[in-house]
Amino acid sequence: MSQLTYDQLAVAVTELPLVEQKRLLDMISSRLEKNGSALPATTANGNQQSPVRLELTKDQLWIRDNRENYRGEWVILKDGELIGHSKDGVELARAVRSQGVKSPFIAFIPEEDLPWAGF
Amino acid sequence: MAFELSFSISYVYPDVSGGILLPVTLSVSGEQITVDAVVDSGGSICLFGLEVAASHGLDVENGIPKRLNSLGGPIDSFGHEVTIETAELSFQSLVYFAKYPGLPRNILGRHGWLSKVKLGLVEYENTMYLGHYE
Numbered sequence: 001m002s003q004l005t006y007d008q009l010a011v012a013v014t015e016l017p018l019v020e021q022k023r024l025l026d027m028i029s030s031r032l033e034k035n036g037s038a039l040p041a042t043t044a045n046g047n048q049q050s051p052v053r054l055e056l057t058k059d060q061l062w063i064r065d066n067r068e069n070y071r072g073e074w075v076i077l078k079d080g081e082l083i084g085h086s087k088d089g090v091e092l093a094r095a096v097r098s099q100g101v102k103s104p105f106i107a108f109i110p111e112e113d114l115p116w117a118g119f
Numbered sequence: 120m121a122f123e124l125s126f127s128i129s130y131v132y133p134d135v136s137g138g139i140l141l142p143v144t145l146s147v148s149g150e151q152i153t154v155d156a157v158v159d160s161g162g163s164i165c166l167f168g169l170e171v172a173a174s175h176g177l178d179v180e181n182g183i184p185k186r187l188n189s190l191g192g193p194i195d196s197f198g199h200e201v202t203i204e205t206a207e208l209s210f211q212s213l214v215y216f217a218k219y220p221g222l223p224r225n226i227l228g229r230h231g232w233l234s235k236v237k238l239g240l241v242e243y244e245n246t247m248y249l250g251h252y253e
Contacts, residue, residue: 022207054130054206057142060155064133074170089170090220097176103144103151106174110223113136117190 022052059105070109077105126239126248130206134245137224141247145214146202147175154225156205158238158247162228163187165203165214166196171225172216179216187215195219203232206249210235 004012013021029051056064058080066082074089075082076096083101086092089108096104132139138157145152145167152174154167166187172179182197196215203212205227212231227233239248 018207052128052207054128056131056133057153059153060133060140060142063155064135076174088220089168090173093170093173094176097174103153104174105142105153106170107155108168108170108223110137115136116138 018052018054025051057105059107063107063109067109067113072109072111074106074108076101077107078103124237124239124248126237126250128206128208128249130247130249132245132247139240139242139247141205141227143225143227144204145171145175146204147177147199150175156225156227158233159226159228160233162226163230164198164226164228165212165231166194166222166226166228167214167216168222168225169217169220172199177216179218182216183213185215194222205232205236206247208236208249208251210251 013024016024059077062077062080062082063075070085073085073087074092075085076092077083078101083099083104084092084096089106093106130141132141138159140155141158142153143156145154152171154171156165156167164185164187169179177199179197179199182199185196185198187194187196195218197218198213198215201212201214202209203214212235214231235252237248237250237252240246241248
């Protein structure tokens with residue numbers, strides 16, 4: 001088996017799904033703990049590296065980029081792709097459910113993005 | 120002496136006017152639905168729209184009834200036991216679903232979510248820090 005360089009390994013790791021990256025981190029943490037040198041925990045002051053850093057999901061990015069086209073509507077997404085949209089969220093949800101779509105993302109895009117004064 | 124907290128997860132939330140949004144995956148009978156919800160320390164409980172319940176095929180009114188107070192008037196809701204996952208933190212919780220459609224946003228409140236996590240917030244950086252409460 002050929003030897004991977006650190007840079008090649010780093011690229012490969014960042015291409016893994018977040019769940020797999022977490023598994024890898026847990027494995028490394030476990031090895032370090034056995035050797036008495038555990039990873040530092042995240043602190044809010046940002047001085048130490050975050051064990052798991054989550055960014056916006058594909059569905060959240062879709063909402064951000066496409067919200068102007070679907071004002072006043074419910075949208076249902078799957079992995080960053082639009083499955084359906086309607087002004088009637090309940091009917092849309094039932095229709096998508098009947099299609100057997102697994103683990104969808106559902107959101108309402110308001111007519112205007114007005115600031116909130118509490119709920 | 121300073122107080123210190125440690126967290127296992129950080130999350131960069133979207134910079135939108137709708138509040139501090141966090142993706143939430145609700146599992147009921149093995150079916151998963153993901154929505155955005157607002158982290159709301161002013162909310163006593165976790166509340167989700169009827170549309171979310173419809174996605175699960177849930178009979179909302181079969182749950183525990185609860186009337187909630189809000190700035191827009193009372194909200195009738197029903198509680199159901201679900202698995203709730205936010206930013207890789209997963210636990211069983213009693214959450215509520217609105218009786219009527221059109222709830223303007225989903226709420227992650229104190230009972231059912233805030234009481235089960237440690238939360239740090241640096242709004243200037245749109246960054247939330249999370250960990251299980253232990």
